[in-house]
């Protein structure tokens with residue numbers, strides 16, 4: 001039996017907190033929205049416990065650079081009926097139904113309220129059981145999301161660092177061909193080409209525009225992170 005949580009009718013009780021959002025323009029049509037206190041703290045712990053217990057987590061075999069390996073985190077996939085199958089790293093997850101997990105529909109509703117006009121219809125869930133679990137550098141640029149996917153990421157539990165790194169631009173690839181002397185990366189370059197966010201319990205981070213085309217992201221291993229983190233990424237399959 002699943003419980004029905006009140007997240008949609010009970011947004012963060014302190015409007016000064018829930019409303020605080022930072023928009024970061026990454027340039028060239030890529031944008032990040034960061035809402036550190038998106039969901040109320042206690043509600044978020046109830047959701048954490050529910051997700052930890054009720055979601056049918058698996059740790060699948062995936063293929064990375066032609067080699068099979070166990071994905072370094074637990075995962076599950078939920079999607080509306082009739083969508084094309086998701087496939088990543090040689091793995092095709094089974095799509096569970098929203099109806100089986102009503103609290104996910106509440107979180108989805110809260111996300112839609114915060115991002116009017118979005119129409120998320122699928123959800124990839126990740127569980128990092130300790131600081132040893134991670135997601136490697138990648139972009140969510142699968143064709144089924146289209147050229148400018150909006151991805152809304154809600155985090156619960158242990159805080160972890162989320163990194164963004166600009167992909168090498170076409171121009172710099174041309175530069176390489178011309179064998180221009182390598183230039184030492186300046187501090188300014190690093191600030192412009194890399195971003196870091198601490199994803200807190202109950203936070204929402206949104207990647208939109210050309211972020212998947214032009215940037216990679218990762219959640220690196222962190223020896224000091226001992227507790228479990230659960231992350232939900234809502235996506236729109238075309």
Ligand SMILES: O=C(O)CCC(=O)C(=O)O
Nearest residue numbers: 124126135140219231233
């Ligand atoms: O756990 C996170 O914050 C990110 C997960 C992610 O990038 C993904 O599922 O594609």
Ligand SMILES: [Fe+2]
Nearest residue numbers: 138139140217
């Ligand atoms: Fe991702």
